[in-house]
Amino acid sequence: MEFIDAFTVSLQSVWNDSGFSSFTLGNGIMILVGLALLYMAFVKEFEPLLLGPIAFGCILANFPNTEFFGEEMNVMKAINYGIQFEIFPPLIFLGIGAMTDFGPLLARPWTLLLGAAAQIGVFVALAGAMLVGFNINEAAAIGIIGGADGPTSIYLAIKLAPHLLGAIAVAAYTYMSLVPMIQPPIMKALTTQKEREVEMKELREVTKFERVVFPIVSTIFISLLLPPITALLGMLMLGNLLRESGVTDRLSDTAQNSLCNIVTIFLATGTGMTMNAKDFLVPETLLIICLGLIAFMGGTAGGVLLGKVMCRATNWEINPLIGSAGVSAVPMAARVSQLVGMKSKPGNYLLMHAMGPNVAGVIGTAVAAGTMLAMLK
Amino acid sequence: MxxxxxxxxxxxxxxxxxxxxxxxxxxxxxxxxxxxxxPTKEPEVKESAPHVEEDEMQRLIKNVKDSKTVTSADIPSEDDVPEEVIAVIMAAIAQCGINGEVRAVRIADRDNTAWKSKARSNLGSMK
Missing domain, CATH: 1.20.5 (Single alpha-helices involved in coiled-coils or other helix-helix interfaces)
Structure with missing residues (x-):
C-alpha cells in the first residue's frame, strides 16, 4: 500500500513538473509556428541558416517549466545575455565586414545615394507604426525592418523595444528571405523597358590603398558623428580591414567563417527563444509583420525611384534597377537586380553595379539606426 | 533613456x-x-584612344589598299604589305590619340633611307 502511495505521489510530481501540466493553447500555436518556419527554412530554403535556428528556438521557448530564464545560469540564459547585452549583432557585423567587398562602392561613391534612398521605407514604416498607435521607440524599432538588415534590426529592437524583438526579428528575416518575390514586381512597375535595358559602363579599378583607408576613415567619421552605432559600424569596418589588409588572412578567415557561424547559431536561436506565446501571440505582431512589408516595399521603391532620377541625370548611364539593391539584404538584393535586368535584356550583367548600392545599404541602415538612437535618447 | x-x-x-x-x-x-x-593610383590617361570597331578596321584597311594617292611605279607595291601590319600601324596611331584616317601604307625604298645612311656612316666611323 505504501509503495502504491509513493508511486502515485511520484507520478503526480512528475506530471506537475512536466510541460504537459502547464501547456497552453498559445504554446501549441507557437510550436506550430516554429514548425512552419522550419518548413520554410529547410524545405523551401528561405534563409535556412537563420530561419532554421530561429524556428527551433521558437519551439524550445514554448515548452513550459524549462527554467531557461530562471535564477540559475544555463546555456539558454547565457545565449539570451548575448542578445540582451548587444554582444551578438556587432560580432555578426565583424563577419559581414570580413565578407564584404567595398570595391564597387569605392569605384562609384554616388551609389551611396541609392543606399540612402532605400532607407525611405524605414521612415515610412516608422510614421505608419506611430499612426497605428505604437509609441515612438517601438515605431523606430519596427521601421528598421525596411533596411533588410537582421543584426541592425535586432540591435535597435533590443535598445528601443525589447518586448518586440521576436516579432521584429522574424519579420526582418522572413522578408529578407522573400526579397526575390517582393522586389521584382515593384521594380517592374516603376521602370520602363527602356530603363531596364540600360547597360552600365565597367567599374574602375580600386587600389589597395583605397580599400584599406576606407574602413578606417569611415569608422572615424561615422563614429564621431553617430556614437550609438560605433559598435556595429566599428566591427563591420574592422572585419573589412582584416580582409583588405592582406596580412591578417587567418583573422579574416575566422571572422567570416567560424566566428560568424557560431554567433549566427547563438543569435538566431536566442532570437527564436524570445518568441514565447505570451509575448508573440498579440495583435501587435500581425501589425509589425504588415508594417515590415510596407517598409520593405517602400525601401525598394525609394531606391528604384532615385535610380530613375539618376538615369535621366546621367543621360541613361545608370540602370534604375540597381537602386532596389539599396536595401541591405547582401547579396540577395543585388542578385535580384541582376535577374530582373537579365530578363529585360539577356547579357546585361548588373550584379557588380548593384553591389555598390547593396553595401551602401548596409551602411545606410546602420546610419538610420544610429540617427534614431541619437534622436530618441 | x-x-x-x-x-x-x-x-x-x-x-x-x-x-x-x-x-x-x-x-x-x-x-x-x-x-x-x-599615392598608388596610376595616372589617368587624359584622352582615351578612339575605339575602332572590327568593321571599321576592315573598312580602313580596304581604304588603304585601294588608295591611289601615293602609289607609283618606282616603289614597292602595297600588296606586299600584309593586312596585319596595316592593322597594327592604324591601332598604334589610334592609341597615340590621333583621330585621323590612314590613307596609304607603302614600303619605303630600302637603299636610300636616312636611317640606313646614318647607320652606314656610323659603322664606317667605328672602323
Missing amino acids: GHPVTTNPFIIMMINMTVVFIVLIALSFLIQLIHKLD
Missing part, C-alpha cells in the same frame, strides 16, 4: 532622412578624397 525631441512622425521621418542623406553624401565625398589622395 530620456524624452524624444519630438513625437510628430513626419518631422521624425524628415529629420532622419535628411541626416541619412547628409551622412552618406559626406561619406561619398570622403571616398572621392581618398581616391584623389591615393
Whole structure:
C-alpha cells in the first residue's frame, strides 16, 4: 500500500513538473509556428541558416517549466545575455565586414545615394507604426525592418523595444528571405523597358590603398558623428580591414567563417527563444509583420525611384534597377537586380553595379539606426 | 533613456532622412578624397584612344589598299604589305590619340633611307 502511495505521489510530481501540466493553447500555436518556419527554412530554403535556428528556438521557448530564464545560469540564459547585452549583432557585423567587398562602392561613391534612398521605407514604416498607435521607440524599432538588415534590426529592437524583438526579428528575416518575390514586381512597375535595358559602363579599378583607408576613415567619421552605432559600424569596418589588409588572412578567415557561424547559431536561436506565446501571440505582431512589408516595399521603391532620377541625370548611364539593391539584404538584393535586368535584356550583367548600392545599404541602415538612437535618447 | 525631441512622425521621418542623406553624401565625398589622395593610383590617361570597331578596321584597311594617292611605279607595291601590319600601324596611331584616317601604307625604298645612311656612316666611323 505504501509503495502504491509513493508511486502515485511520484507520478503526480512528475506530471506537475512536466510541460504537459502547464501547456497552453498559445504554446501549441507557437510550436506550430516554429514548425512552419522550419518548413520554410529547410524545405523551401528561405534563409535556412537563420530561419532554421530561429524556428527551433521558437519551439524550445514554448515548452513550459524549462527554467531557461530562471535564477540559475544555463546555456539558454547565457545565449539570451548575448542578445540582451548587444554582444551578438556587432560580432555578426565583424563577419559581414570580413565578407564584404567595398570595391564597387569605392569605384562609384554616388551609389551611396541609392543606399540612402532605400532607407525611405524605414521612415515610412516608422510614421505608419506611430499612426497605428505604437509609441515612438517601438515605431523606430519596427521601421528598421525596411533596411533588410537582421543584426541592425535586432540591435535597435533590443535598445528601443525589447518586448518586440521576436516579432521584429522574424519579420526582418522572413522578408529578407522573400526579397526575390517582393522586389521584382515593384521594380517592374516603376521602370520602363527602356530603363531596364540600360547597360552600365565597367567599374574602375580600386587600389589597395583605397580599400584599406576606407574602413578606417569611415569608422572615424561615422563614429564621431553617430556614437550609438560605433559598435556595429566599428566591427563591420574592422572585419573589412582584416580582409583588405592582406596580412591578417587567418583573422579574416575566422571572422567570416567560424566566428560568424557560431554567433549566427547563438543569435538566431536566442532570437527564436524570445518568441514565447505570451509575448508573440498579440495583435501587435500581425501589425509589425504588415508594417515590415510596407517598409520593405517602400525601401525598394525609394531606391528604384532615385535610380530613375539618376538615369535621366546621367543621360541613361545608370540602370534604375540597381537602386532596389539599396536595401541591405547582401547579396540577395543585388542578385535580384541582376535577374530582373537579365530578363529585360539577356547579357546585361548588373550584379557588380548593384553591389555598390547593396553595401551602401548596409551602411545606410546602420546610419538610420544610429540617427534614431541619437534622436530618441 | 530620456524624452524624444519630438513625437510628430513626419518631422521624425524628415529629420532622419535628411541626416541619412547628409551622412552618406559626406561619406561619398570622403571616398572621392581618398581616391584623389591615393599615392598608388596610376595616372589617368587624359584622352582615351578612339575605339575602332572590327568593321571599321576592315573598312580602313580596304581604304588603304585601294588608295591611289601615293602609289607609283618606282616603289614597292602595297600588296606586299600584309593586312596585319596595316592593322597594327592604324591601332598604334589610334592609341597615340590621333583621330585621323590612314590613307596609304607603302614600303619605303630600302637603299636610300636616312636611317640606313646614318647607320652606314656610323659603322664606317667605328672602323
